[in-house]
Amino acid sequence: xxxxxxxxxxxxxxxxxxxxxxxxxxxxxxxxxxxxxxxxxxxxxxxxxxxxxxxxxxxxxxxxxxxxxxxxxxxxxxxxxxxxxxxxxxxxxxxxxxxxxxxxxxxxxxxxxxxxxxxxxxxxxxxxxxxxxxxxxxxxxxxxxxxxxxxxxxxxxxxxxxxxxxxxxxxxxxxxxxxxxxxxxxxxxxxxxxxxxxxxxxxxxxxxxxxxxxxxxxxxxxxxxxxxxxxxxxxxxxxxxxxxxxxxxxxxxxxxxxxxxxxxxxxxxxxxxxxxxxxxxxxxxxxxxxxxxxxxxxxxxxxxxxxxxxxxxxxxxxxxxxxxxxxxxxxxxxxxxxxxxxxxxxxxxxxxxxxxxxxxxxxxxxxxxxxxxxxxxxxxxxxxxxxxxxxxxxxxxxxxxxxxxxxxxxxxxxxxxxxxxxxxxxxxxxxxxxxxxx
Amino acid sequence: xxxxxxxxxxxxxxxxxxxxxxxxxxxxxxxxxxxxxxxxxxxxxxxxxxxxxxxxxxxxxxxxxxxxxxxxxxxxxxxxxxxxxxxxxxxxxxxxxxxxxxxxxxxxxxxxxxxxxxxxxxxxxxxxxxxxxxxxxxxxxxxxxxxxxxxxxxxxxxxxxxxxxxxxxxxxxxxxxxxxxxxxxxxxxxxxxxxxxxxxxxxxxxxxxxxxxxxxxxxxxxxxxxxxxxxxxxxxxxxxxxxxxxxxxxxxxxxxxxxxxxxxxxxxxxxxxxxxxxxxxxxxxxxxxxxxxxxxxxxx
Numbered sequence: 001x002x003x004x005x006x007x008x009x010x011x012x013x014x015x016x017x018x019x020x021x022x023x024x025x026x027x028x029x030x031x032x033x034x035x036x037x038x039x040x041x042x043x044x045x046x047x048x049x050x051x052x053x054x055x056x057x058x059x060x061x062x063x064x065x066x067x068x069x070x071x072x073x074x075x076x077x078x079x080x081x082x083x084x085x086x087x088x089x090x091x092x093x094x095x096x097x098x099x100x101x102x103x104x105x106x107x108x109x110x111x112x113x114x115x116x117x118x119x120x121x122x123x124x125x126x127x128x129x130x131x132x133x134x135x136x137x138x139x140x141x142x143x144x145x146x147x148x149x150x151x152x153x154x155x156x157x158x159x160x161x162x163x164x165x166x167x168x169x170x171x172x173x174x175x176x177x178x179x180x181x182x183x184x185x186x187x188x189x190x191x192x193x194x195x196x197x198x199x200x201x202x203x204x205x206x207x208x209x210x211x212x213x214x215x216x217x218x219x220x221x222x223x224x225x226x227x228x229x230x231x232x233x234x235x236x237x238x239x240x241x242x243x244x245x246x247x248x249x250x251x252x253x254x255x256x257x258x259x260x261x262x263x264x265x266x267x268x269x270x271x272x273x274x275x276x277x278x279x280x281x282x283x284x285x286x287x288x289x290x291x292x293x294x295x296x297x298x299x300x301x302x303x304x305x306x307x308x309x310x311x312x313x314x315x316x317x318x319x320x321x322x323x324x325x326x327x328x329x330x331x332x333x334x335x336x337x338x339x340x341x342x343x344x345x346x347x348x349x350x351x352x353x354x355x356x357x358x359x360x361x362x363x364x365x366x367x368x369x370x371x372x373x374x375x376x377x378x379x380x381x382x383x384x385x386x387x388x389x390x391x392x393x394x395x396x397x398x399x400x401x402x403x404x405x406x407x408x409x410x411x412x413x414x415x416x417x418x419x420x421x422x423x424x425x426x427x428x429x430x431x432x433x434x435x436x437x438x
Numbered sequence: 439x440x441x442x443x444x445x446x447x448x449x450x451x452x453x454x455x456x457x458x459x460x461x462x463x464x465x466x467x468x469x470x471x472x473x474x475x476x477x478x479x480x481x482x483x484x485x486x487x488x489x490x491x492x493x494x495x496x497x498x499x500x501x502x503x504x505x506x507x508x509x510x511x512x513x514x515x516x517x518x519x520x521x522x523x524x525x526x527x528x529x530x531x532x533x534x535x536x537x538x539x540x541x542x543x544x545x546x547x548x549x550x551x552x553x554x555x556x557x558x559x560x561x562x563x564x565x566x567x568x569x570x571x572x573x574x575x576x577x578x579x580x581x582x583x584x585x586x587x588x589x590x591x592x593x594x595x596x597x598x599x600x601x602x603x604x605x606x607x608x609x610x611x612x613x614x615x616x617x618x619x620x621x622x623x624x625x626x627x628x629x630x631x632x633x634x635x636x637x638x639x640x641x642x643x644x645x646x647x648x649x650x651x652x653x654x655x656x657x658x659x660x661x662x663x664x665x666x667x668x669x670x671x672x673x674x675x676x677x678x679x680x681x682x683x684x685x686x687x688x689x690x691x692x693x694x695x696x697x698x699x700x701x702x703x704x705x706x707x708x709x710x711x712x713x714x715x716x717x718x719x720x721x722x723x724x725x726x727x728x729x730x731x732x733x734x735x736x737x738x
Binding site: 039221 | 659
C-alpha cells in the first residue's frame with residue numbers, strides 16, 4: 001500500500017521550462033507563455049497534470065504527423081512551438097508582474113494560463129493594456145466576461161455554471177427522488193458560487209426539494225468529522241460538493257468510512273480528478289462531473305472524436321503512468337484552439353506569423369474540435385467558450401483494477417450553458433431560457 | 439442520539455486532535471519562551487514521515503500484521519523529533535535565547551517557510567495516503583450515527599499525551615528541574631542544572647508532539663503541501679485561550695474550541711470560523727493572559 005506518489009512531475013516541468021530560451025521568438029517559432037500552478041495545493045490536482053498534458057501535446061505537434069487531422073500539421077502552421085512555463089503560485093499581484101515579464105521581456109506570442117479565478121480577474125485588463133493575446137484555459141468564475149469586456153482575452157473552457165446545471169439535470173433525467181439536498185463546499189468564491197449555481201438549478205428542476213444544511217469549511221480544513229455528523233443527521237437525499245484536491249480526498253476518506261455515501265447520494269461537481277489517487281477508495285455510485293466531457297467521460301464517449309481522444313489519452317498514459325483527468329483536457333482544448341486560430345490567421349494574412357490583433361480576430365467566435373468535444377466561442381461576443389458536459393456514476397471494476405464511469409449522460413453545450421447576453425444567475429433564476437437539450 | 443450528544447462527541451473528537459497539536463506548542467513556549475511558528479511545519483513533516491513509513495511497512499509485508507502500522511506512525515514522530523529537534527534547537531534557536539520575542543517569532547517563521555520548501559523537495563507536490571490505520575479499528579455506532587473507531591483512539595492518545603506531559607512535569611525529578619528552569623534559568627544554572635540540555639529536551643518533546651499530531655492525522659487525510667498552515671493558526675488560538683505555557687490550559691482551550699466549533703457546525707454553520715476566534719476574544723477580554731497563565735511581573 002498505498003503511499004502514492006504520482007510521477008516526478010516537477011522535475012519534468014523544470015525541464016520543460018528549459019525548452020525555451022530568453023530571447024524573443026523568431027519568425028519560424030511561435031512562443032507561448034504558459035502559466036499554471038507548479039506548487040501549492042492546486043498543483044497536484046490541476047497545474048501539474050495540465051502542463052504534463054500541454055508539454056506532451058506541444059512535443060507531438062512539433063514532431064508533426066502524430067495527431068489525427070486536422071491537427072496533423074507541424075507546430076502551429078509550420079511554426080515551431082516554444083514554451084516558457086511560469087508558476088501561478090503567489091497571488092494575483094505577482095501574476096500581473098509575471099504576465100508583464102512574459103509579454104515585455106520574453107516577448108511571447110501568446111499567453112495561455114490561469115487556474116485561479118482571482119488571477120483570471122486580474123490579468124485581462126493588463127492583457128488589453130499591453131495588447132497581448134491571452135487565453136484563460138481553466139478558471140471557472142463567470143465574472144470574467146459577465147462583468148467585463150476584453151479585446152485580447154479569450155476563455156477556451158466553459159465557465160463553472162455548466163458543472164452544477166449538469167449535475168441537477170443528471171438527477172432529473174435519471175429520475176432521482178430528491179426531496180431534500182445539502183452541501184459541503186469550500187469557503188471561498190469557488191465553493192460559494194458552485195453552491196449558488198446548484199441550488200439555483202435545483203430550484204428550477206426540483207422546486208419541492210428542501211434545502212438542508214449548507215456547510216462551508218475553510219479551504220484546506222482537513223478535518224470534516226463534525227461536518228459529516230451534521231450531514232448524516234440531516235439525511236438529505238443528495239449531498240453536493242464542489243470540493244477539489246486534498247479537501248475532496250480528505251472529505252471522501254472520512255465520509256465513506258462513516259457511511260455517508262450509503263445514507264445520501266453524493267454528487268461531486270468536479271470530482272473526477274481524485275480518482276487516480278483514491279482508486280477503489282472512491283465508493284461506487286458517486287455521481288460526478290469533470291467540468292466538461294473530460295477524463296473517463298471522454299474515453300467512454302466514442303464517436304468521431306474518439307481517435308483524437310485516444311491519441312492523447314494513450315500518449316499521456318504511456319508517458320506518466322496514469323490516465324488524464326480534467327486538467328490536461330482543458331489545456332489540450334486551449335492549445336488546439338490556439339493552433340486553429342494561428343493557422344486561420346496565417347491563412348488570412350498570407351502565411352506569416354500573426355500579430356496579436358490578427359490572432360484575436362481569428363479567435364473571436366472560433367469553433368474547433370478537442371478531446372473534450374466541439375468547442376464554440378459563443379458567449380461574450382465570441383470571447384467565452386461553451387462546450388458539452390458529461391456526468392456519470394462511479395463503478396469500480398475489480399477485475400481490471402480501475403474505476404469506470406457508468407450511466408454517463410452527455411449534455412449539449414447549449415443545454416447547460418446560458419445563451420449569449422445573459423448572466424448565469426439570471427439564466428438560472430428565469431428557468432434556463434433558450435436552453436436546447438434535445 | 440440527540441443533538442447535544444452529537445455536538446459533545448464531535449467536539450471531543452476535534453478537541454482530542456487539537457490538544458495533541460497544541461500541547462507541544464505551549465510546552466516549547468513555557469520552557470524556551472519561544473512562540474514556535476515552525477510547529478506547523480513539524481506537524482506536516484510528521485504527517486509526511488508517517489505516510490512514508492507506513493507505506494514502507496506495508497510494502498515490506500506489513501499486511502500480515504496491520505496493527506504494526508500504529509507503531510510506524512509513532513516511530514515516524516520519534517524520528518522527526520530526533521532529527522529536526524537538535525538541528526533546529528542547537529543549530530539555530532539557541533543563538534536567539536534572551537532576544538526580543540518578536541525576533542524569535544520571525545526566526546521561527548523563516549524556519550517554517552524553509553521547511554515548507556524542504557517538504558516539497560523531499561516528498562514533491564503529489565498527495566500521500568495511508569488509509570489502513572484509519573479503518574483498522576472499525577466503526578462505533580452511537581445512536582443513529584456511525585463514527586470511526588480511530589477517532590476515539592485519537593481522544594485516547596490525547597489523554598495519554600496530556601497525562602504523560604503533566605505527570606512528567608509535576609511528579610518527576612526531571613519535571614521539577616524543568617519547572618525550575620522555567621521559573622529562573624540563571625538561578626538553575628548556578629545550582630548545577632544543565633540548562634541547554636533542558637532546552638534541547640523540551641524542544642525535542644515539543645517537536646515530537648507536533649509530529650505525533652501530524653502522524654495521527656495522516657491516515658484520515660490526503661497529505662499534501664500546505665498542511666501545516668491551518669494547523670498552526672488554530673493551535674495558536676487554543677494555547678492563547680488556555681494561557682501560553684500551560685498544559686492544562688491547552689486541554690481546556692482545546693475542549694472549548696472543539697465543542698464550540700461543533701455546536702456552530704450543527705446549529706449555525708455560517709459561524710464556524712468566527713466562533714473559534716469569538717471564544718478566544720471573550721476569554722481574552724476577561725483573562726488577557728489566558729485562562730491558566732499566571733500574571734508575571736516584568737523585570738525592568
